[in-house]
Amino acid sequence: MRGYETFCMSRIIIEFKDVHKSFNGVVVHNGINLSVREGEIISLLGGSGSGKSVLIKELIGLIQPDKGEIVVLDHAITGMNENALIKLRGHVGMLFQGAALFDSLTVFENIAYPFREHLKLTEKEIRKRVAEKLKLVGLSGIEAKMPAELSGGMKKRVGLARAIATEPEIILYDEPTTGLDPINAQRINELIVELRRKLGITTIVVTHDLHCVKTVSDRIAMLYEGKIVAVGTWQELTKSNIPAVKDFLSGNICV
Amino acid sequence: MLKNILIPIDEACKRVIFSLGQATLLAMKGLGGIFIPPFHVKLTLREIDNFGSGSLFLVDLIALFTGMVMALQTIYGLSYYGAEMYVGSVVSLSLVRELGPVLTSIMVGARVGSGIAAEIGSMQVTEQIDAMRALGASPIKKLVTPKILAGMITLPLLTVTADIVGIFGGMIISLFELEIHRTFYINSVLSTVQMTDFVSGIGKTVFFGFLIAVIGCYFGLKTTGGTTGVGRSTTITVVTTSILILISDFFLTKLFLVVF
Ligand SMILES: Nc1ncnc2c1ncn2[C@@H]1O[C@H](COP(=O)(O)OP(=O)(O)O)[C@@H](O)[C@H]1O
Ligand SMILES: [Mg+2]
Numbered sequence: 001m002r003g004y005e006t007f008c009m010s011r012i013i014i015e016f017k018d019v020h021k022s023f024n025g026v027v028v029h030n031g032i033n034l035s036v037r038e039g040e041i042i043s044l045l046g047g048s049g050s051g052k053s054v055l056i057k058e059l060i061g062l063i064q065p066d067k068g069e070i071v072v073l074d075h076a077i078t079g080m081n082e083n084a085l086i087k088l089r090g091h092v093g094m095l096f097q098g099a100a101l102f103d104s105l106t107v108f109e110n111i112a113y114p115f116r117e118h119l120k121l122t123e124k125e126i127r128k129r130v131a132e133k134l135k136l137v138g139l140s141g142i143e144a145k146m147p148a149e150l151s152g153g154m155k156k157r158v159g160l161a162r163a164i165a166t167e168p169e170i171i172l173y174d175e176p177t178t179g180l181d182p183i184n185a186q187r188i189n190e191l192i193v194e195l196r197r198k199l200g201i202t203t204i205v206v207t208h209d210l211h212c213v214k215t216v217s218d219r220i221a222m223l224y225e226g227k228i229v230a231v232g233t234w235q236e237l238t239k240s241n242i243p244a245v246k247d248f249l250s251g252n253i254c255v
Numbered sequence: 256m257l258k259n260i261l262i263p264i265d266e267a268c269k270r271v272i273f274s275l276g277q278a279t280l281l282a283m284k285g286l287g288g289i290f291i292p293p294f295h296v297k298l299t300l301r302e303i304d305n306f307g308s309g310s311l312f313l314v315d316l317i318a319l320f321t322g323m324v325m326a327l328q329t330i331y332g333l334s335y336y337g338a339e340m341y342v343g344s345v346v347s348l349s350l351v352r353e354l355g356p357v358l359t360s361i362m363v364g365a366r367v368g369s370g371i372a373a374e375i376g377s378m379q380v381t382e383q384i385d386a387m388r389a390l391g392a393s394p395i396k397k398l399v400t401p402k403i404l405a406g407m408i409t410l411p412l413l414t415v416t417a418d419i420v421g422i423f424g425g426m427i428i429s430l431f432e433l434e435i436h437r438t439f440y441i442n443s444v445l446s447t448v449q450m451t452d453f454v455s456g457i458g459k460t461v462f463f464g465f466l467i468a469v470i471g472c473y474f475g476l477k478t479t480g481g482t483t484g485v486g487r488s489t490t491i492t493v494v495t496t497s498i499l500i501l502i503s504d505f506f507l508t509k510l511f512l513v514v515f
């Protein structure tokens with residue numbers, strides 16, 4: 001693990017500036033401020049329903065904030081039109097909470113999907129790259145399977161293979177280990193670290209898994225009552241005297 | 256007192272108008288996708304298959320029995336004037352102008368519309384729609400446009416078969432009840448039903464097909480709240496589709512009568 005100091009030097013590639021969002025009058029984000037530096041792994045903590053998924057969906061323009069600005073890879077994505085967003089999304093991979101594999105398509109077609117959308121590749125080239133990605137997540141040879149035939153952990157890994165298919169500069173994980181057994185969870189954690197090591201990919205991990213937070217992340221951000229109440233390394237956060245942070249890190253909060 | 260009644264009504268109206276606006280926007284985007292590349296021909300063919308082949312038997316079965324019961328009732332009604340011989344004219348005219356298109360659309364609306372809402376709704380609650388967008392595809396172009404196109408192509412074709420089968424059903428009854436020879440029956444059909452009758456009937460179904468696809472997609476995409484949400488979406492799709500088909504049928508019929 002690289003020290004946090006390494007990243008103080010690199011440029012900021014994701015920035016939330018005073019982002020507000022509410023659904024039907026219910027406030028979810030009440031002024032989010034957060035910067036992520038190139039190549040770092042940042043964990044996003046927060047209770048269920050605190051708006052973590054919404055935050056990472058705003059990052060790729062799946063949800064538009066009501067107010068504020070989000071800058072990704074030097075593009076202000078707030079108010080961007082759908083075509084420009086589609087282009088930007090080629091640079092950002094996302095692993096959804098339930099993997100969100102297309103259940104009408106085979107594993108092969110799922111991973112080939114971003115290739116078909118973003119790149120003009122020959123069928124042979126696609127086949128090669130899909131096999132390559134599956135190998136990376138340790139699931140070689142399951143191209144012909146349907147998502148319904150896979151276990152939860154395998155689904156997550158296929159979802160991961162799909163998310164990194166276009167070799168994005170940024171990857172977002174939404175609760176990658178939730179609902180998995182410890183062995184599968186550990187494997188996913190290792191993959192997260194390995195991908196960053198191999199590809200230098202900037203990573204945001206939404207998680208409840210404190211073990212994952214501790215072993216994987218360079219920095220941790222804590223979302224509470226619509227705001228990022230604390231950002232820092234594990235050591236810094238454990239010394240924090242903000243009650244919400246203390247409760248969360250000691251496991252006293254119901255997540 | 257009055258406030259307690261008026262405020263909820265006001266809010267309900269606002270909600271309905273807002274939904275109408277959203278659905279119209281979706282319909283326009285979906286229609287726009289027909290003319291703007293890339294075109295997903297394969298997806299559209301699959302939707303046509305889904306709309307058409309599964310519904311064909313159902314629609315024609317209903318048409319057969321509707322034609323037969325129409326003939327029974329018409330013979331009874333016309334017998335007051337001693338005009339039973341013209342059963343073919345009455346049955347074919349009502350089938351081609353009205354019953355064929357509307358019954359077909361309502362049946363397909365229930366069968367396919369609910370299917371569309373369930374498919375898109377479950378994709379929505381499992382984040383597959385988000386995933387689609389995240390991977391650089393447009394759910395409108397990949398899901399909505401093919402379904403709208405399929406609806407607009409398939410419903411007229413289904414209706415043509417329903418018209419024919421329905422008229423045939425009328426013929427069987429005329430034969431058994433009145434021993435009207437089939438040549439006489441067919442001649443009375445052909446001399447009554449004009450091109451405008453046919454066009455006004457089939458023309459409506461192009462719109463109904465569009466309506467079924469848009470409503471299914473709209474409620475599917477709006478689904479929230481897990482699997483129970485999917486159930487809610489399918490129910491409201493069937494109800495809304497049936498109501499809107501009957502209401503718009505009235506206005507379309509009036510429009511055709513004015514124009515032709
Ligand atoms: N598309 C949406 N429409 C309405 N409400 C939403 C939508 N997405 C999320 N919410 C609401 O926003 C809140 C935060 O959701 P989410 O970000 O999914 O929480 P979590 O932190 O558990 O990931 C929840 O109360 C949820 O009901
Ligand atoms: Mg979430």
